[in-house]
Amino acid sequence: MPIYFQTRWLRVIVPTFVVLLVLAIGIAYLRTPQATLEKPPQDAPYRLSSSSIDVRIEDLLARMTLDEKIGQMALVEKNSVHDVDDIASYGIGAMLSGMGAKPEPNTPSGWLNMVGSFQRSALSSRLGIPLLYGADAIHGHSNVFGATMFPHMIGLGATRDADLVERVARATAEEMEATGIYWTYSPNLDLPRDIRWGRTYEAFTDDPTLAGELGAAYVRGTQGSGSSMNVIATAKHYLGIGAMQWGSSSNKNFKIDQGRTPSSTAALQEEYLPPYRAVVDAGVGSVMIGLNSWDGTWASYDKNLITGSLKGDLGFSGFVISDWYAVYEHSFTQYEGLVKSINAGVDMVMLPFDYKGFLMNMRLAVKTGDIPQARIDDAVRRILRAKFQAGLFERPLASESELSVIGSSEHHAIAREAVSKSLVLLKNDQDLLPLSPKMNHLRIAGSAADNVGRQSGAWTVEWRGIDGNWLEGGTSILQGIKNAVSSSTTVEYDREAKFVSAKRANVGIAIVGEKPYAEGWGDDANPSLAKEDLETIDRLRASCDRVIVVLVSGRPLMIADKINDWDALVEAWLPGSEGEGVADVLFGKQPFVGKLPLPWPASVKQLPISVDGKTKDGTKVLFPRGFGIHTEKR
Numbered sequence: 053m054p055i056y057f058q059t060r061w062l063r064v065i066v067p068t069f070v071v072l073l074v075l076a077i078g079i080a081y082l083r084t085p086q087a088t089l090e091k092p093p094q095d096a097p098y099r100l101s102s103s104s105i106d107v108r109i110e111d112l113l114a115r116m117t118l119d120e121k122i123g124q125m126a127l128v129e130k131n132s133v134h135d136v137d138d139i140a141s142y143g144i145g146a147m148l149s150g151m152g153a154k155p156e157p158n159t160p161s162g163w164l165n166m167v168g169s170f171q172r173s174a175l176s177s178r179l180g181i182p183l184l185y186g187a188d189a190i191h192g193h194s195n196v197f198g199a200t201m202f203p204h205m206i207g208l209g210a211t212r213d214a215d216l217v218e219r220v221a222r223a224t225a226e227e228m229e230a231t232g233i234y235w236t237y238s239p240n241l242d243l244p245r246d247i248r249w250g251r252t253y254e255a256f257t258d259d260p261t262l263a264g265e266l267g268a269a270y271v272r273g274t275q276g277s278g279s280s281m282n283v284i285a286t287a288k289h290y291l292g293i294g295a296m297q298w299g300s301s302s303n304k305n306f307k308i309d310q311g312r313t314p315s316s317t318a319a320l321q322e323e324y325l326p327p328y329r330a331v332v333d334a335g336v337g338s339v340m341i342g343l344n345s346w347d348g349t350w351a352s353y354d355k356n357l358i359t360g361s362l363k364g365d366l367g368f369s370g371f372v373i374s375d376w377y378a379v380y381e382h383s384f385t386q387y388e389g390l391v392k393s394i395n396a397g398v399d400m401v402m403l404p405f406d407y408k409g410f411l412m413n414m415r416l417a418v419k420t421g422d423i424p425q426a427r428i429d430d431a432v433r434r435i436l437r438a439k440f441q442a443g444l445f446e447r448p449l450a451s452e453s454e455l456s457v458i459g460s461s462e463h464h465a466i467a468r469e470a471v472s473k474s475l476v477l478l479k480n481d482q483d484l485l486p487l488s489p490k491m492n493h494l495r496i497a498g499s500a501a502d503n504v505g506r507q508s509g510a511w512t513v514e515w516r517g518i519d520g521n522w523l524e525g526g527t528s529i530l531q532g533i534k535n536a537v538s539s540s541t542t543v544e545y546d547r548e549a550k551f552v553s554a555k556r557a558n559v560g561i562a563i564v565g566e567k568p569y570a571e572g573w574g575d576d577a578n579p580s581l582a583k584e585d586l587e588t589i590d591r592l593r594a595s596c597d598r599v600i601v602v603l604v605s606g607r608p609l610m611i612a613d614k615i616n617d618w619d620a621l622v623e624a625w626l627p628g629s630e631g632e633g634v635a636d637v638l639f640g641k642q643p644f645v646g647k648l649p650l651p652w653p654a655s656v657k658q659l660p661i662s663v664d665g666k667t668k669d670g671t672k673v674l675f676p677r678g679f680g681i682h683t684e685k686r
């Protein structure tokens with residue numbers, strides 16, 4: 053042994069130092085931002101809109117370094133970017149506003165400026181590849197204060213009107229484009245079989261055929277026709293979401309969200325894949341993989357589902373993204389999670405917290421051969437194709453002059469129409485509804501009567517929504533009713549139905565329902581009306597000849613033992629900003645045409661309910677899917 057290794061501490065220190073040095077050099081090498089190579093000329097084929105998309109993709113790909121390719125696969129949450137120049141230095145390809153992340157101030161110009169500053173950084177990079185910015189515009193461009201808030205998807209499912217859904221999607225896309233956002237995480241094709249799930253309202257229906265029809269209409273409205281795309285739509289969450297088992301959640305705070313979907317080949321072919329086939333045929337640009345597991349395998353790691361069924365069998369040629377932290381959640385190391393998901397077919401990774409680690413791990417994985425270069429090239433080709441199809445190179449930045457489309461009267465009119473068509477009349481004794489706008493005396497009560505925040509639900513400015521009257525440009529249901537009745541009608545309102553006058557009213561309308569909730573935070577073992585709401589209804593009944601209950605909720609509530617006490621019952625879902633759309637139908641300006649988009653259980657013992665309406669305990673549901681009493685206009 054050499055003399056200098058003879059002392060004990062030297063025997064430890066020297067090798068440790070050497071190892072640390074090698075590691076530090078390796079890490080420094082792996083973390084280096086993209087190399088400073090020459091900028092391609094202005095007339096490089098990929099920059100010219102006159103070149104075909106295939107030529108543009110291949111020209112650009114041939115110029116890209118490995119780092120630049122990996123950067124395109126990163127989908128970075130905006131709050132994790134502390135230095136805007138990182139977008140150029142690390143060649144980041146995509147960003148998002150997750151969980152309602154927004155600019156300060158949250159105004160249309162605030163959004164335009166925020167996205168613009170990120171975009172300008174991307175454009176200053178060597179290749180100048182524009183950034184793709186995504187948002188959860190799931191019921192309108194709903195993170196934006198002042199945007200039109202359409203009904204949540206479950207309400208659109210009740211309309212069963214593909215043309216209307218297409219118009220809602222187009223209006224939403226127009227509001228997004230005005231802020232420079234060309235990518236939405238919608239439509240949702242989940243199939244809620246168990247309404248205890250807190251995301252039930254994000255889906256159109258539990259019926260695969262209807263989900264496919266409305267999903268395809270939504271894609272057409274968002275993207276436009278032909279091979280170019282106005283705004284890129286994202287079908288989510290692939291696959292089997294909505295059919296997870298109660299109690300199987302992998303998140304200790306939740307019960308069913310992020311849980312386990314039991315797999316079966318028949319269900320895959322007959323229930324879960326058909327809606328995706330419909331949107332793939334409609335040309336959907338991207339697909340988001342869910343946070344569930346498919347019989348034990350996490351969806352983001354499931355090569356059979358992603359590369360086999362989606363890209364292979366359905367022929368999906370767009371790009372696949374993972375959901376929030378999904379690739380890391382269930383792996384021992386982030387490296388392992390990335391290798392599994394990219395090799396399974398994920399093309400772009402949603403990175404809520406740290407993009408530098410992603411770039412480093414990916415580089416290592418390609419250098420070691422754990423992720424083949426061909427997989428990277430395939431992913432980047434798919435992403436670039438979408439960017440070219442969306443015209444990002446030609447219109448990376450939006451302009452202030454387009455902002456007036458946000459919350460325009462045309463869009464509010466579409467939202468109002470959607471609300472009126474989404475209402476489902478479940479009970480109507482002695483044809484109580486529609487009411488006459490000329491009636492004498494009406495009493496209104498309930499926690500959701502004068503509450504635009506509650507009627508808009510979650511994913512409205514804040515991820516988990518805000519209860520109360522705070523939204524700009526919206527009309528509460530109470531206000532809608534006041535606007536609908538004649539000047540001679542007396543309308544009394546008290547949230548708790550504590551009316552002072554002893555004089556009975558002809559009719560009382562109780563507008564009650566769920567407080568806003570998002571994702572697994574809304575998992576609920578027994579979705580029902582709050583004690584406060586039930587007491588309000590009872591008080592209202594005591595002071596009115598007849599009582600109508602209007603439910604504002606993201607799902608069917610357990611009301612089987614209450615419904616006999618009510619003269620009429622209307623499910624209004626989460627209608628969004630247009631309370632007037634509800635009043636239009638209550639007073640006969642528009643007919644009731646909505647039909648239940650999913651079965652209404654009599655009790656939670658019946659859950660889950662199968663696609664053909666069979667309950668778990670074999671008893672009859674309160675109302676089957678498709679039920680809804682129709683009325684004529686007045």
Ligand code: BGC
Binds near residue numbers: 150151188237343
């Ligand atoms: C949700 C997705 C959403 C994403 C980005 C996730 O928590 O599951 O539906 O698109 O966040 O906000």
